[in-house]
Structures are given as C-alpha cells and as structure tokens.
Amino acid sequence: MNTNKNNQINKYPTLSATLLNQSKKRIFPAIFAILFIVLTCSARTLFSETAENVLIINSDLSIKNYSLAQTGFKSIIPNPKGEINLGSKWKDTSEIEKRIREINPAIIYCIGIKAYLFARELKNDATLVFSSIINWRRLTLDENTYGISSELLPNVQLTMYHYLFPRTSKIGILYSKEYNEEWMNLAREDAEDIGLRLVGVPIGKKTNITSALKKLLNNVDAIWLTSDPMVLSKTDSVRDIFRQCDAADIPVFTYSEAFIDAGATLVISADIPTIGKQAARLALDLLSQKKRNEKVNTPAGSHISINLKKVQKSNLLLNTEALDSVNQIIQ
Amino acid sequence: MGMYGKIQHILSRACDHTIPHKKRLHTILSLVFVFLLSINARALSAGHKYTIYFYNPETNINNFASLKKEFDFYLSRFGGYQFQPFSERELFEKLITNKKDGIFIISSWHYKKLKERIPIEPIMVAITKNKSTCRRVFSTTRVISDISLLGGMNVASASSEDFTKNILVQMFGENKGNIAASIKILSVPKDIDALMSVGFGMADAAVTTDNSLTKLAGINRKLHDKLKQLLISDETLLPIVAIPKPLDENHLKLAKIVKDMETVAEGKNKLNMLGFDGWKTLNESEKEYLEKE
Incomplete structure (x- = not known):
C-alpha cells in the first residue's frame, strides 16, 4: 500500500x-x-x-577633423563625465544646458567655434579648453579660457620646408600689413635663422593681387600661401594665385588640405589627433591646478601632404630621406 | 526561384517545427557546410597573396594609406604580394600569431617580446647612413643635473608610449622607475615634431633617435644648439625583417624583393617612407643581441 x-x-x-x-x-x-x-x-x-570631471562638447562629430580631435582627446582621457555632439541639425538647447548643469563639469573641452560659443553662453564656472578654431586671436578670451591653436608656428613650417626642399631658399609671401605685419617680421627672422630668405609683398584693400604676385614670381623659388584674411578674401584671387604659379612652374606651399585640389605642391598643417591629445594634457594640468605659462599652446604635431607631380613639374629637389615625415603622397 | 529565394526556402524548412528534430539538424549542418565551402572557394579563386606585415612601435607612422598604396604598387610588378601596415600592437600580434603567408617588418624591441610566443626567425636589419643601430636621446632646453627633477615632465615622443617608457627606465636607471612612470608622454607623428616641440616650448623634453638630432643640425642649427642632450640610451638595432617558421620558398622570394628595394630609386623611396635606406643580413653579434633577453 x-x-x-x-x-x-x-x-x-x-x-x-x-x-x-x-x-x-x-x-x-x-x-x-x-x-x-x-x-x-x-x-x-x-x-x-575613474571618470575625469571633464565634458566634451563637439560642434559636429560628422566633421572628420572634429571627430579626430575628440579621438585624440579620449586617448588620454578615455572616460570624460560627458560627451555632447551639437551636430548640424537643430537641437533643443535647453535640454543640453540642463544636461550640462547635471554633469557640472570642472572643464569643458570645446571642439570647434560652435561648441566654444555655446559653452561660453552657459555662464557656469567651468574652465574652457578649446581647439579646432581657425584664427583664435579674434576671440575674446575670458580668464578661465585656455586652448590649443590650429596654426603651426612659422618656424615649424619653415623648418619643414627646408627639410623637404633643401635647395628652395627664396620664398615669396603676400601679406596684409593690417593683420600680419608683426607675424611677417617674426617669420622673416625665423627664416634667416635657417638660411632661408622670405620675400614679402604687403598688400592693402586696393592692391591688385595679380600684379603683386607677378612681380614676386620673378624673384622667388616658391610661394607660401598663409591664412591672411586679405589675401584669401576673394575666391577668384585665390584661384588666380594658383593659376599664375602653375604657369610659372613655381610651387605653392600652404597650410590647408583644402588647397590640394587647387594645385598646392606642399601642405603642412597641424596634426589633429595630436591637438586633441594636447588639449587633454592641458585639461589634466588644469584639473591638478598645475600652473600654466601660456593660455593658448601651439600644435606639437604636423601633418604633411605632398604632390609629387607638382614637385616634378616645378623641378624641385626633394630630400627623399624626409619621406618618412610625409603623411600623404599624391602622385 | 532565385538564389535568395532558394536560401529562404531552405531556411524556412530548417526552422519548420513540423520536421523531425534530427532532420532539421542535418539541414542546418548542411547549410553551414555549404556556406563554409563557398567562402573557401571564394578565397581560393581570389588567389593567395603573400604579405609584408609591418608594425613598428618605435615610430608613430600614421601615413598608412600612402604606405599601403605605394608599397602595393611597387610589389605588384613581382606578382601577388601586398603590404599591410598596423598601428595597433594588439591587433598586429593577434593577426600574426598563426600567419605563415608573409614576412614581418618589426622593431628589434618588439621581436624580443614576440620570439617567445611566435616561431619566427630574424634575417635582415634595416640600415640608415650605413648603420644598423641607433641610440635614443633625451633632450631638453635646460641643463638638469638631477634625474629626480625630470619627474612629471611632458615628454614628446614619436614612439609608442610603451616603448618610450621602456627607454626612459633604461636611461634613468632601474631604481628610478617611479620617475619614468611619472613622465607624461605626448605622442607626436614624427621625431622632428618632438624636437621642435621642445625647442618651441610645446613640451618639456623629447625622446628621439640620435639620427634625428643629426638631421635637425643640418636643417635648423639654431634649434639644434638650443637642445641639451641630457641622457643617451644604449645602442639598439633598427627594425628587422623576420620570417615565420618553417620557412618556405615564397618567404625567401619576398624577403629578396624587400632586400633588393634599395637597388632601384623607386624602391629606395618606399624604404625612405619607413625611415630606412636599405637592409643588411644579420651578422652573428646582431643575432646574439636579438636572442638576448
């Protein structure tokens, strides 16, 4: 049972x-x-x-250079307290502002002018560190604002010119007295230090750039096109500079990749990931209350593009030993 | 019924719960088998390419697109060869662990770490200005007599952080490891950037090769003279070419192509992009150096 x-x-x-x-x-x-x-x-x-009390505000992550700056920054500070992408589309700024208040960062890293202006409007106590802003000198810098400029020192560019093209000794430059007289004097001294000669032609609002350049081309081995606002004020005159230089087989050395298609022989610009890394080091120094000598640092790394077709056309002597310094070769 | 239609039909049958379990398993296994077979067939039909795998933590080479394009173009004239540069050490090591289909261009420092795990044999070493070695130099703009004062400095270097810290420990001495650890490395793209960073105040010091300092003397004497060479490392071998064991005919063929690059202007230009002038066969003392811990 x-x-x-x-x-x-x-x-x-x-x-x-x-x-x-x-x-x-x-x-x-x-x-x-x-x-x-x-x-x-x-x-x-x-x-x-482990997160650093840092907030990143990016003007637009879809822009390659802005994205590279952020990647460089995060290679040093991998865990910031927050990351905001303003982007190209309209966004409710009050929501973003609310988020920033919640994060309450000690430092805001602003990538690009849009992010910088946005952060400046917030009126909080955060220290601002900016990068990827062209011509930062036009900005009014508050006491708690620091940054990394986008422009390489003239000395760095001249040293690289001399390294890549050791026989190119006379370099012509158009500049406006209004904006760049002081810069030009310094660049001239730097050039002399390394055995180069800068031949400058000052231009004003009424100067005919075509005829100013024509005189210069007879007397120099290369033209250095800088970010002078008066020289670059009109698209037509920039196009004319490249057209005239090409006709005279005079190479154009310049500062932005944007001029490669226009016919630049050599472009030396700031290396963007390095700028991001420098901004991160600056942020860490500020967080640890380390005293800073300068509010705005210059870029420590360079990015070089060279157009070999143009080098051959201008009959330039290229130092092939310097090829390990070239980032992009255009054939 | 098109190909995708057929696949959909087979899959729908495989997932049909009215079909007995065993039969369903067979159908799925057959599908996996056919899929693997098709991948293999595609790989075979594409033709197998012997590759030069390149990774060098001693230089922060970031012109990979140009390097690949230039080397692939040069190698194409010799047949199915290609060049594959790497920027990430982990990725490189993971990939080459079982690779027998190519040769490696690696730093001698990295070889010493790899040889314990991967069966490889070094055969050639790079040369620059007829030298197969270089030294690392720690340069600043100030004369500093006490190593402890270097702690916390921002040091620019074109080498990887791992490699730079390793060199710093060697330069400072084993008992000053804490000072080396406190150094903040700013990775820059090239040695000349590192030297200019110090000279123009973007960094406190730089770690570069002695070759780069010699080059700087020829380009910008004033800047060169401004730099004080505080510490100098032991001599290290320049990057080497290594071959996975067991060696086969294709490895040797590719190694010869690499060796002969210096004999033609176009090939030499490509080597210059890596920072070398040419290659030499390793002698006994160099082999001994590589096998030493």
Missing part, C-alpha cells in the same frame, strides 16, 4: 514538490539577475570614480 502510495506521489507530484521544482528552475535566473544588478552598479561606481 505504502509502495503504491509512493508510486502515486512519484506519478503525481505534490504542490510542495512542484513549487520546489519550479523554484529550482527560477533560482538560477534570480541569482543571475541579482549578480547582474550588483555588477552593473559596481561598474557604474567604478566608472564615476
């Missing part, structure tokens, strides 16, 4: 046995769920402990 009863029990499990069986099935998912929650919480705690 007993055996029979046991058999019955085995065949038809009691409610308690069913519950026990079911609870066994549930216990593992429950343990996993608890573990998951505990681990997630501890990871969050860990993250908040």
